[in-house]
Amino acid sequence: MSAATGSDSGVGAALTPPPDVASPVRHPDAPAPGTLLGAHYDQCFGCGEGQLHGLHLEARAGEGVTVTAEFTVRPAHQGAPGLAHGGVLALALDETLGSLNWLLRVIAVTGRLETDFVRPVPVGATLHLEARCTGVAGRKIYGSAVGRIGGSDGPVAVRADSVFIEVKLEHFTKNGRPQEIKAALADPDQVKVARAFEVNP
Numbered sequence: 001m002s003a004a005t006g007s008d009s010g011v012g013a014a015l016t017p018p019p020d021v022a023s024p025v026r027h028p029d030a031p032a033p034g035t036l037l038g039a040h041y042d043q044c045f046g047c048g049e050g051q052l053h054g055l056h057l058e059a060r061a062g063e064g065v066t067v068t069a070e071f072t073v074r075p076a077h078q079g080a081p082g083l084a085h086g087g088v089l090a091l092a093l094d095e096t097l098g099s100l101n102w103l104l105r106v107i108a109v110t111g112r113l114e115t116d117f118v119r120p121v122p123v124g125a126t127l128h129l130e131a132r133c134t135g136v137a138g139r140k141i142y143g144s145a146v147g148r149i150g151g152s153d154g155p156v157a158v159r160a161d162s163v164f165i166e167v168k169l170e171h172f173t174k175n176g177r178p179q180e181i182k183a184a185l186a187d188p189d190q191v192k193v194a195r196a197f198e199v200n201p
């Protein structure tokens, strides 16, 4: 069996939701459409304001279980001269898809992310992202996202499909490096954010 399909790798699981998939349900306490979601963690490379070269991606709640987000490519995000690095673009999609957690009020981490790079994205361009939860099956949360350039109605530059896996808060407290965990637990704003993700804090 190849590494890509090994049963212990998690890789190879279909991105197509299974037949018993349920429609996603917007949590009654989810932020109203139009609300700026803010960072889930100040040091997050995707959304944290504390990361100098991070994406500083700003996500906003949409209708249903959807979010929109924007990210402007800066010189620190280059792969080829004057162009955004593909990994950075995948991160923007990952972060936008991860922001759907706020609307479901579950904590989930990326299990699988499949990205299409359709058009090069220059430094200075703003990527207009949109993510949608397409279904939930047990702990598996399926999603799709697109990123457009030249405006929110512009051509698609990147797109992705994903499966996020629901985890407990302990996923972070057990696996993270102790010094950051300790600081996060001592920060009332961070604890508040963690609770906002959990249905039963």
Ligand SMILES: CCCCCCCC/C=C\CCCCCCCC(=O)SCCNC(=O)CCNC(=O)[C@H](O)C(C)(C)COP(=O)(O)OP(=O)(O)OC[C@H]1O[C@@H](n2cnc3c(N)ncnc32)[C@H](O)[C@@H]1OP(=O)(O)O
Pocket: 009, 010, 011, 013, 014, 040, 041, 094, 095, 098, 099, 101, 107, 108, 109, 110, 111, 112, 138, 139, 140, 163, 165, 167, 172, 173, 181, 184, 185, 190, 191, 193, 194, 197
């Ligand atoms: C106060 C202090 C703390 C502060 C915290 C603040 C709150 C933060 C809140 C929210 C954070 C949001 C963060 C968003 C940031 C952007 C998103 C990221 O980049 S996340 C980083 C990258 N991802 C990882 O690091 C995952 C690493 N992987 C793992 O840890 C495990 O593999 C995990 C949890 C994903 C699964 O392990 P298992 O042991 O729990 O689950 P099993 O039982 O194996 O699988 C459950 C089901 O999921 C499927 N599954 C598992 N892995 C899969 C995969 N890779 N692809 C597809 N399906 C998968 C399985 O087939 C199974 O499905 P069947 O129930 O049998 O139908």
